[in-house]
Amino acid sequence: MDDVRRDICRMADRVERMMTLSMEGFSRFHLESLQSALNEGRSCTDEAERLTGTLVALSTREGGEGVSGAEPLMRAVQLLRIIVDCISDFCESAMTKIREGILFSDTAFHEIDELHRGVKELLHSAAAAFRNGGEPLSRKVADEGAAVRKAIDGVSAAHEKRLISGECPVRNSAVFLDMVDALRRTALHAVALARMRGGAAGTP
Numbered sequence: 001m002d003d004v005r006r007d008i009c010r011m012a013d014r015v016e017r018m019m020t021l022s023m024e025g026f027s028r029f030h031l032e033s034l035q036s037a038l039n040e041g042r043s044c045t046d047e048a049e050r051l052t053g054t055l056v057a058l059s060t061r062e063g064g065e066g067v068s069g070a071e072p073l074m075r076a077v078q079l080l081r082i083i084v085d086c087i088s089d090f091c092e093s094a095m096t097k098i099r100e101g102i103l104f105s106d107t108a109f110h111e112i113d114e115l116h117r118g119v120k121e122l123l124h125s126a127a128a129a130f131r132n133g134g135e136p137l138s139r140k141v142a143d144e145g146a147a148v149r150k151a152i153d154g155v156s157a158a159h160e161k162r163l164i165s166g167e168c169p170v171r172n173s174a175v176f177l178d179m180v181d182a183l184r185r186t187a188l189h190a191v192a193l194a195r196m197r198g199g200a201a202g203t204p
Helices: 001-029 033-097 105-131 136-163 169-198
Strands: none
Touching: 001 033, 001 105, 001 169, 033 105, 033 169, 105 136, 105 169, 136 169
């Protein structure tokens, strides 16, 4: 199982790189970075399928003990794959924004940029908690996740006021909210990943 754990940790590194590329793409209006993030995501999805197959084979070969050891690792792989899907959704929305020439206000742009940075840091902490284990790290990520969720709720409330007042066109609003939702889901699953603690008994 140790080799599989190392492979999962390497996959987590790639998911972090995907998150970084998505941030570069949004903040710099750079389609190539967003496409690179999507390509990285597709590779991670392929890797997730390979790792899942390996874990299923190990659990079958090693009997009951193998099943108990494989299940939390399969859950970690599943969470990483879901996070990839969330980041992909963010990238798709950012690409739509660029291709359609959708302009965000300075406030809205700053809000997405700040939320993205917060979620990126949360994902980094979650990956570290998964690699290194330990309840303190898991609790730290949970606290960071609560702070990120509070920030997202604040941004959503502020945006709703802009929409009601007519400051934000409906199409712009839809893309903005899609991006916020993708970040919200990324944060949620990052916290769940941290609770896995490197395949320990903790369950999200």
